[in-house]
Amino acid sequence: MADDGALSSRPGAAKPRSRIQRRNRKKILEAALDVFSQHGFRGATLDQIAGRAGMSKPNMLYYFDSKEAIHVELLNALMSEWLAPLEALQDAEDPVAEIMGYVRSKMEMSRVMPRESRLFAGEILQGAPRMAPHLKAALKPLFDRKCALIRGWSESGRLAPVDAEHLLFTIWAVTQHYADFEAQVDVLMPEKEAAWRRACAHVEGLFMRLLTPAREAGEI
Amino acid sequence: MADDGALSSRPGAAKPRSRIQRRNRKKILEAALDVFSQHGFRGATLDQIAGRAGMSKPNMLYYFDSKEAIHVELLNALMSEWLAPLEALQDAEDPVAEIMGYVRSKMEMSRVMPRESRLFAGEILQGAPRMAPHLKAALKPLFDRKCALIRGWSESGRLAPVDAEHLLFTIWAVTQHYADFEAQVDVLMPEKEAAWRRACAHVEGLFMRLLTPAREAGEI
DNA sequence: CCGGTTTTTTACCATTTGGTAAAGTCACGA
C-alpha cells in the first residue's frame, strides 16, 4: 500500500541518502513537528512548514511526496521513541520502583518533548485517522504484554492490587497532561519553574500511594 | 470586545429570538459541536457543519456572522456547563466525599459529553488561541478559589496533605482522558461496557488513596 | 573544467473554502 518502493529514483525511496538529503529531511521533519503539533494535520499548511524549514514549498515537496507523507513519516519516526520507556518496563526485584521509574520517565518526556506529546494527542483526539492501524499493530501487543507483567506483580503481592490497563491509562493521562494542556497549566500556574518540581512530587506521591502494598507501607 | 451589540438588526444581536431562530441556532451549534470536536477549528469546514445541520452554508451564515462566531458561541455556551461541577465544590462535613463526588461528576461527564471534552481539549492543545482570555477571566478565579478551599481542608487535617493545584490537574487529566483519548482506549480495551465500570472503580480508588488522611484509614 | 546528476527556483494550476449579493419564498398580521 505504501508507495515507498514504487519510484526507485525518488529521494524517499531507497536507503542511501546524501548528506544534503539527510540534512534537509531532518530540517523538514523538525519544522513539521512544530507546525503539526500546534495546528493539527488539517490546520497546518505546507507553506508554514516550508517557511520554518527555511526552504520553498516545491523544494520541500522534492523530499516528500505530499503533506500526508510528511505527517506519516513523522509519526512513524516518533512512535518508537515515544514508547521506549514502556518498552523498557520489565520484571525486576521491586515492581513499585520499576513503575515509578516509568512514571518519572514519562514526566521527563512531557517536559522535554511536549511537541511530540501534542502531536500524538491531536492525532488521537481526532479519532486517530492516520494512526489507528499503527496503534493496533504496534501499541496493542506492547500494551497487552506490559499489562500481563503488571498483573503478575499484583498477584504475587509485590504490588498493590491494581487494574493494570487503567493504571497505564492514568499514568499516561497524568503525565502527558502537563504537555498537552500546557496552555491551560500556564494560565493557572504562572510560575513554571517551581510548578514542575511540584508537579513531579505530586504525581510521584499519587502513584506511590496507589502502588504500595498495604502491609508494611512505611518503606518509603 | 464582542461584536454582539454592533448590528442590532442581525439575528445574533438581541435577546428576543423567534421559535425558528432558536431551533436553527440550536441545530447549527449541535452540528458544529460534532464537527469542531472531531476536526478542530481549522479542520472543520462550514459545508460540513451546514450539511450536518441540514441547511445550506449561506443559510447558516444568516444565523452566525462567521465560522469563528460559531466557534466562540459554542465555547462560551459550553464553558459554564463544563465548569459547573467544579463550581459546585463547596465546604462540607466530609471533604473526601466532596472531592470524590467531583471526581464522579467528571467521569460521568466524560462518558456523557465526550464531544464537549474533546472540543476544549483541542482548543487547549493548540494553545487556546480563542479561549485564553476566557480562561484568564473565568477559569483562573474559580480555580484559585477552589484551590484555597482544598488547601484549607488539608490544613485542618480532614483531608490528606495534597497539592491543591496539581490535585485538580490530575483529576482533570484522568477523567477527561477517557473522552479525549477515546480512540486509543477503544483500540486497547475493546469491551467498552465493562471497561467503564472498571475505569470508574480504578479512578475512585486512585483518588481515595490519595485523599484519605493517614490516621484511621479504614473508613472506606 | 566538463557533463551528467542532484537540488532549487519560478511560474503555474485546480480545488477548496470562507464569505457575499441578490433574488426568491414563506409566514403571518392587518
Place this chain on the structure above:
DNA sequence: TCGTGACTTTACCAAATGGTAAAAAACCGG
C-alpha cells in the same frame, strides 16, 4: 388577500492551499 419582514436559495467571488512542470542553478566525480 395582500404586503412586509423573516427566512432560504442560487449564483457567485477572492483568497488560500496542495501540488506540478520545467527551467535554472549547484554539485561532483572524472
